[in-house]
Amino acid sequence: MKFKSPPVNSLSLDFLTEFCISLEKLENDRACRGVILTSAVPKIFSSGLDITEMCGKSTEHYAEFWRAVQEMWLRLYSSNMVTVAAVNGSSPAGGCLIALTCDYRIMAENPKFSIGLNEAQLGIVAPFWFKDTFVNVVGHRVAERSLQLGSLHSAPEAHRIGLVDELVPEEKLKDRATAVMQQWLALPDHARQLTKTMMRKAVLDRLVAHREEDVQNFISFISKESIQKSLRMYMEMLKKKKS
Numbered sequence: 001m002k003f004k005s006p007p008v009n010s011l012s013l014d015f016l017t018e019f020c021i022s023l024e025k026l027e028n029d030r031a032c033r034g035v036i037l038t039s040a041v042p043k044i045f046s047s048g049l050d051i052t053e054m055c056g057k058s059t060e061h062y063a064e065f066w067r068a069v070q071e072m073w074l075r076l077y078s079s080n081m082v083t084v085a086a087v088n089g090s091s092p093a094g095g096c097l098i099a100l101t102c103d104y105r106i107m108a109e110n111p112k113f114s115i116g117l118n119e120a121q122l123g124i125v126a127p128f129w130f131k132d133t134f135v136n137v138v139g140h141r142v143a144e145r146s147l148q149l150g151s152l153h154s155a156p157e158a159h160r161i162g163l164v165d166e167l168v169p170e171e172k173l174k175d176r177a178t179a180v181m182q183q184w185l186a187l188p189d190h191a192r193q194l195t196k197t198m199m200r201k202a203v204l205d206r207l208v209a210h211r212e213e214d215v216q217n218f219i220s221f222i223s224k225e226s227i228q229k230s231l232r233m234y235m236e237m238l239k240k241k242k243s
C-alpha cells in the first residue's frame with residue numbers, strides 16, 4: 001500500500017478513512033496474507049496527523065477525527081496480515097505511530113530522514129496507546145526519554161535504539177521489504193496470528209475499554225486555548241521555515 005497524499009502524506013480525516021477502507025478490503029481478501037506500507041511521496045513517509053484537523057474546528061469534528069485515528073491504529077495493530085513498514089522518508093509523530101504499529105520496520109539509510117514521537121515538541125502529549133505501542137517496540141527507558149524530549153531520531157539513531165529493525169540503501173528498500181515479507185509468510189498463519197494477538201492483546205484491550213473516554217480527553221485537551229496557540233505557532237514555524 002503506497003501513501004500518496006502530497007505534499008507530505010498528512011493523516012487527514014479523508015486519508016485515515018481511505019486507509020481503513022483499503023486495509024479492511026485487504027484483510028477480507030483471503031488471497032492477501034501481508035501488506036507492505038510505504039510512500040509514493042519522495043522523502044516523506046508521513047508527516048503525522050494533519051494539524052489543520054486539530055486547529056479551530058468544532059467539538060464534533062475533533063470527535064470524528066480522533067475516532068478515525070483510533071480506528072486506524074486498532075485495525076493495523078490487530079491485523080491478521082503480516083505488516084511491514086518500508087519507511088522511505090521522514091516519519092514524525094502519527095507517521096512514526098503507523099510504522100511502530102507494523103510487525104517489522106525497514107528504513108532507508110538516509111541520515112536526513114528522521115522518525116520519532118515528537119508530540120512534546122509541539123506542546124501536545126502522545127496518548128497512552130501511542131506510548132504503549134512505542135514501549136512495546138523500544139522498551140520503557142528509551143521510550144520514556146524519547147517521549148519526554150519529543151525526539152526525532154535520524155535513521156542511524158532510530159536503528160541503534162531499536163525503533164526500526166534495519167536500515168538499507170534507499171534503492172534496495174523494496175526488495176528487502178519483499179524478502180522480509182516472504183520470510184514472515186513462510187510460517188503457518190494461525191501460529192503467527194495467535195502469537196501476535198497474545199503479544200498485543202493487553203494494549204489493544206486498553207484502548208477498546210477506554211475508547212470513548214480517550215475521545216473526550218482528546219477533545220478537552222485539544223480545545224484548550226493554550227494548546228490551540230501552540231499548534232498555530234507550530235504551523236507558522238513550518239511555513240516560515242520555507243521562506
Ligand SMILES: CCCCCCCCCCCC/C=C/CC(=O)SCCNC(=O)CCNC(=O)[C@H](O)C(C)(C)COP(=O)(O)OP(=O)(O)OC[C@H]1O[C@@H](n2cnc3c(N)ncnc32)[C@H](O)[C@@H]1OP(=O)(O)O
Nearest residue numbers: 010047048049050051052092093094125217218221238239
Ligand atoms: C494525563 C495526560 C492527558 C493527555 C491527553 C492526551 C490527549 C491527546 C493529545 C493530542 C495528541 C495529538 C497527537 C498528534 C500526533 C501528530 O501526529 S501531530 C503532527 C506532528 N507532525 C509534525 O510535527 C511534522 C511537521 N512537519 C514537518 O516536520 C515537515 O513538514 C516534514 C519533515 C514532514 C516535511 O518537510 P518539508 O519537505 O520541508 O515540507 P514542509 O515545507 O515543511 O511542508 C509542506 C507543507 O505541508 C504542511 N505540513 C507539514 N506537516 C503537516 C502536518 N502534520 N499537518 C498539516 N500540514 C502539514 C506544511 O505546513 C507545508 O504547508 P504549506 O505548503 O506551507 O502550505
